[in-house]
Amino acid sequence: MAASVGRTGSSASCSRRCSRPRTRRSPARPAQPRRPRSSGPVRSIKRSTTVVVTVVGVTEQEPSKKVANQYERDYDYTKYWDNRDYENAAEHIAIRRLLKGNHYGKAADIGGGFGRLCILLRTFADEVTLAEPAATQLEAAKKVLAGTDIKQVQMQADDLKFADGELDLITMIRVMHHLPDPTAEFAEISRVLAPGGTAIIEVANYGHYKNRRRHKKEGTPLPTEPVNIRKTQADEPDAIAFVNHNIDTVVGQLGAAGLTLDDKLSVSNLRSQTLKKALPTKVLLTAERLTQRRLAGSNFGPSIFLKLRKP
Known part of the structure; x- marks a missing residue:
């Protein structure tokens, strides 16, 4: 599930995930908008809904990262994926495409x-x-992963319980939308990744097609800072961050952490309730396969998968 282990993920994943994780407290600030209780994707926003959009800088308004016990809510994240076969399959397609032809020793x-x-x-x-x-x-993973040899360990993304260079492959999916400032997480990923290792990081993309079109119409540039987007005002003073990122900014942050961009894909390009109701999932996924790489250069979709390498 989620956040500082993830949107997704996780684990990031999801949501995102053994000592008690560190708590980072930001200065007192007004109540934040309500968070999704997992690393899942942004739910569709109806046109009649008022959307709160705030550029997040290093200010008192910056949403805080969450510690593990703040994910312990009465919410079954497995249910989140009901009726999201397209999104789930689109992410599987992307990961298979980015890892095709490779095999790794230790992954997380x-x-x-x-x-x-x-x-x-x-x-x-x-x-x-x-x-x-x-x-x-x-606890939910025990059932999902029953009968496998997959290890399950409680930890946060900014405090990974791995040795330096221990991992050959890292994925962090549906987590970035909970991280207004992912520099600590990127530093940890770089630390535990072996030289020559691969990381796949999914980024909730503010600069997708619809937002680019809107900013062009308004004559305003895309923000380079993370953007805090919510449907409703938070009922929790320390509500989890829920942001979309500028892809170029994120790539720069990853580079500063010592990770080099090798490839990227635009994912969930047809994430639309209208399309999902009108077209069979098989048709949507055929289109998804055809567009993930073709639309990556323009950062078209709401979800950008970055494949990175540690030199």
Whole structure:
């Protein structure tokens, strides 16, 4: 599931995931908008809904990262994926495409939630660890991963319980939308990744097609800072961060952490309730396969998968 182990993930995943994780407290600030209780994707926003959009800088308004016990809510994240076959399959397609032809020794899914992607990763690695901050997600993972040799360990993405250079493959899916400032997480990923190792990081993309079109119409540039997007005002003073990122900014942050961009894909390009109701999932996925690489250059979709290498 989620956050600082993940949107997703996880684990990031999801949501995202053994000592008690560190608590980072930001200065007192007004109540934040309501968070999704997992690393799942942004739910569709109806046109009649008022959307709160805030550019997040280093200010008192910056949403805080969550510690593990703040994910321990009465919420079954496995239910989140009901009626999301397209999104789930689109992410499997992307991971298979980015890892095709490779095999790894030790892998970890950071913020992996209940282990949604771990069985897939096991086909590419000899050993897989689900690294998730929330005990409730790890409890759900026991059922999902029953009968496998996948390890399940409670940890956060900014405090990974791995040795330097221990991992050959890292994934962090549906976690970035909980991280307004992912520099600490990127530093940890770089630390535990072996030289020549691979990381796949999914980024909730603010600069997708619809937002680019809107900013062009308004004559305003895309923000380079993370953007805090919510449907409703939070009822929790320390509500989890829920942000979309500028892809170029994220790539720069990853580079500063010592990770080099090798490839990227635009994912969930047809994420639309209208299309999902009108077209069979098989048709949507055929289009998804055809567009993931073609649309990557323009950062078209709401979800961008980055494949990174540690030199």
